[in-house]
Amino acid sequence: MKSSEIRYPVTRLKIGFVTLNVVLLIVSLLFSQLWLLASLAFVSLLILNGQFLIFEDTRDHQPLSRWSLVLTLALIVVSVLKFVIITSL
Numbered sequence: 001m002k003s004s005e006i007r008y009p010v011t012r013l014k015i016g017f018v019t020l021n022v023v024l025l026i027v028s029l030l031f032s033q034l035w036l037l038a039s040l041a042f043v044s045l046l047i048l049n050g051q052f053l054i055f056e057d058t059r060d061h062q063p064l065s066r067w068s069l070v071l072t073l074a075l076i077v078v079s080v081l082k083f084v085i086i087t088s089l
Contacts, residue, residue, distance in 0.1 A: 006059045014064055017054050021047060021071040028079040037083040044076045 024047065028040045051072045052058075055065050 005061050006057055007062055008056050008060050008065070010062060010064050013054055014068070017050065018064060018068045018071065021068060021075055025071060025075045025078065028075065028082060032082070032086055034083075034087065037079060037086060040075075040079040041083045044072075044079045048072050048076060 024040060024043065028037065028044075031037070051068060055068060058065075058069065060066075
């Protein structure tokens with residue numbers, strides 16, 4: 001391990017946050033009710049804010065930190081695009 005690598009400890013809060021991301025991503029993929037998609041699109045932006053509050057640094061080399069950031073961005077893209085596509089039909 002290099003001395004320049006940044007690694008923060010894994011906590012229960014971080015594991016719960018990643019679990020919440022996975023659950024919300026699955027819900028956004030499975031359901032297509034407008035009110036639910038609109039809520040998920042808004043909540044995904046709050047989740048992005050939570051990402052930067054819970055995980056200390058984006059340079060963290062912990063796999064959990066990377067997965068959380070990828071899942072958060074995927075949640076935003078999926079929920080917003082799905083909402084836009086369904087409401088435009």
